[in-house]
Amino acid sequence: MPLNLNNMTVREALAMMQSRQCTSEELVCDLLDVIKERDKEICAYLGVDGEYALAQARAADLSRSKGGEGRLLGVPIAIKDVLNVKDQPCTCASKILQGYVSPYDATAVARLRAEGAVFLGRTNMDEFAMGSTTENSAYKVTHNPWNHDHVPGGSSGGSAAAVAAGEAIAALGSDTGGSIRQPAAFCGCVGLKPSYGRVSRWGLTAYASSLDQIGPLTKDVADAALLLQIMAGRDELDSSSVDEPVPDYDAYLKKDLKGFRIGLPREYSTKGMDADVEKAVRNAVEQCRGLGAEIVDISLPHTEYAISTYYIIATAEASANLARFDGVRYGLRADGAEDPIDMYGKSRAQGFGPEVKRRIILGTYVLSSGFYDAYYLSAQKVRTLIRGDFEKAFKTCDALITPVSPTPAYRLGEKTGDPLQMYLGDIFTVTANLAGICGLSIPCGLTKTNLPIGLQILGPAFKEENIIRAGYAFESERGRFPMKG
Amino acid sequence: MSASKPTDIDKIDVTYVAHLARLNLAPDEIETYQKQLDEILGYVRKISELDLRNIEPTSHAKLLQNVLRDDVVKPGLDRETALKNAPLQSGDQFMVPKIVE
Numbered sequence: 001m002p003l004n005l006n007n008m009t010v011r012e013a014l015a016m017m018q019s020r021q022c023t024s025e026e027l028v029c030d031l032l033d034v035i036k037e038r039d040k041e042i043c044a045y046l047g048v049d050g051e052y053a054l055a056q057a058r059a060a061d062l063s064r065s066k067g068g069e070g071r072l073l074g075v076p077i078a079i080k081d082v083l084n085v086k087d088q089p090c091t092c093a094s095k096i097l098q099g100y101v102s103p104y105d106a107t108a109v110a111r112l113r114a115e116g117a118v119f120l121g122r123t124n125m126d127e128f129a130m131g132s133t134t135e136n137s138a139y140k141v142t143h144n145p146w147n148h149d150h151v152p153g154g155s156s157g158g159s160a161a162a163v164a165a166g167e168a169i170a171a172l173g174s175d176t177g178g179s180i181r182q183p184a185a186f187c188g189c190v191g192l193k194p195s196y197g198r199v200s201r202w203g204l205t206a207y208a209s210s211l212d213q214i215g216p217l218t219k220d221v222a223d224a225a226l227l228l229q230i231m232a233g234r235d236e237l238d239s240s241s242v243d244e245p246v247p248d249y250d251a252y253l254k255k256d257l258k259g260f261r262i263g264l265p266r267e268y269s270t271k272g273m274d275a276d277v278e279k280a281v282r283n284a285v286e287q288c289r290g291l292g293a294e295i296v297d298i299s300l301p302h303t304e305y306a307i308s309t310y311y312i313i314a315t316a317e318a319s320a321n322l323a324r325f326d327g328v329r330y331g332l333r334a335d336g337a338e339d340p341i342d343m344y345g346k347s348r349a350q351g352f353g354p355e356v357k358r359r360i361i362l363g364t365y366v367l368s369s370g371f372y373d374a375y376y377l378s379a380q381k382v383r384t385l386i387r388g389d390f391e392k393a394f395k396t397c398d399a400l401i402t403p404v405s406p407t408p409a410y411r412l413g414e415k416t417g418d419p420l421q422m423y424l425g426d427i428f429t430v431t432a433n434l435a436g437i438c439g440l441s442i443p444c445g446l447t448k449t450n451l452p453i454g455l456q457i458l459g460p461a462f463k464e465e466n467i468i469r470a471g472y473a474f475e476s477e478r479g480r481f482p483m484k485g
Numbered sequence: 486m487s488a489s490k491p492t493d494i495d496k497i498d499v500t501y502v503a504h505l506a507r508l509n510l511a512p513d514e515i516e517t518y519q520k521q522l523d524e525i526l527g528y529v530r531k532i533s534e535l536d537l538r539n540i541e542p543t544s545h546a547k548l549l550q551n552v553l554r555d556d557v558v559k560p561g562l563d564r565e566t567a568l569k570n571a572p573l574q575s576g577d578q579f580m581v582p583k584i585v586e
Contacts, residue, residue, distance in 0.1 A: 103566045196545075210545045239552040240545070308529035319506060326507070328579050330570035340581050345509035357508055361518055362525065364506040365497050374533070380542030382532050387543060420525050436545075 024074025048121035070116025096351025106203020123158030153183030178429025181441035185404035185454020196436035197242035200235030258292035263397035280445030319363030404454035
């Protein structure tokens with residue numbers, strides 16, 4: 001009896017369960033069937049533990065029958081394989097963590113679990129979140145649900161593909177330079193990168209610690225707001241999480257934008273921009289104007305230095321963070337090493353894939369004696385300028401609108417041989433991480449070749465309510481975006 | 486492995502840097518990375534166009550003061566759990582190849 005429960009949003013699923021029209025167990029069974037049928041081709045998941053999910057679903061159903069009230073009670077959620085889920089594997093899509101089992105829950109996971117969420121499986125990603133296509137996974141290639149010859153984006157490509165293909169109700173991802181927003185755009189779902197410090201990073205395998213944030217990938221803005229509401233807030237296990245009050249985001253799910261000021265950065269109209277993307281974003285801006293928003297032109301003059309700055313800072317931090325993978329305490333250890341130094345070198349050579357090695361070498365180089373000032377220190381100074389650009393812009397507007405990516409989803413293999421060209425595609429997303437501000441990716445149309453286009457809405461740090469408000473109003477005007485499920 | 490420290494700012498010595506990063510690379514990997522990283526570094530050097538005198542560096546997006554907590558002992562992972570993912574262990578310790586003769 002196919003119920004097609006899999007295409008529901010989080011809030012629809014909750015309403016169905018509350019009114020006893022379905023159980024969590026039925027919902028999980030439906031999703032497991034869909035995954036079995038579709039994931040052979042999409043390959044969104046690295047692992048689905050059906051028994052584990054069903055046991056949690058039955059516990060949620062039992063809790064509900066006794067009056068339990070978790071805000072996510074019985075809702076199945078997919079988790080990017082970079083987050084620790086207790087007693088489940090966590091590989092970061094790397095051979096070096098093959099067989100690793102998480103000894104604890106990440107704080108973001110624990111907060112969802114405390115509200116009754118059911119953990120369905122681990123989604124594919126670029127190894128250690130390094131990449132923009134999910135092709136850097138050591139295990140499998142994920143396909144874009146809209147066109148299987150195209151990438152789902154990355155690094156949270158598995159999460160985006162799972163949500164878009166109806167293989168998950170919602171998912172978590174992580175975003176260091178666009179890794180939630182860009183795959184959401186490529187797959188036609190919603191992705192939210194919170195401000196730096198909004199969500200605890202405890203239990204998130206670190207890539208670049210001053211840039212990483214955890215966030216939701218969902219079918220609509222209201223679901224993203226709900227998951228953020230639950231995950232946000234200070235956590236004593238992450239000293240970089242910030243003790244700023246978390247507003248009630250539901251209060252910002254309003255259908256107009258009267259008095260709301262939207263900035264259009266003139267530098268975000270680059271050469272090589274896809275014509276369909278440009279047109280869809282322009283139409284979206286007009287729709288926002290129609291909803292009452294005031295549109296203002298602004299300037300972010302240091303945008304052209306953002307990719308350089310990002311790839312220096314991110315790889316520098318990565319080279320330090322990934323030093324922990326040495327074959328001693330966890331993960332792969334190479335055979336036949338003569339001494340510990342040889343063991344580190346061999347284990348890391350065998351365990352890391354090409355992109356991870358490339359970034360470790362680049363990061364080690366920019367931090368090394370003699371080159372530190374020219375690269376790393378200079379990049380940190382440019383970061384100050386980029387932050388300043390945004391601070392100035394947000395004095396005259398409440399949010400900015402840009403494309404998420406200059407192009408729709410690449411063809412599989414299109415950019416794998418040319419890492420620099422791949423990096424340049426991140427131009428519109430890396431700035432938010434460098435500045436620590438929040439960003440939302442929301443589908444705003446399809447190309448002529450039927451690939452989704454993403455609209456990016458950027459907001460000031462700790463003003464997620466601004467991007468939720470603008471995103472929700474735009475989404476209400478746009479109407480329900482088709483799913484590829 | 487012996488590798489001498491290079492001094493040419495315009496060219497990355499992949500062999501030396503891989504040694505610093507404890508990555509035993511194969512010769513063909515060194516060749517590939519040499520080419521790709523020269524190109525990437527050529528691009529990122531774009532930031533040298535900017536006048537960065539008198540600009541303070543940003544190390545973190547959210548500038549926090551020192552974050553302190555009460556100095557009290559709290560439970561962490563127990564020893565058995567902490568050792569569970571170890572490639573090789575003996576008793577209650579991680580095992581590694583011999584370090585000193």
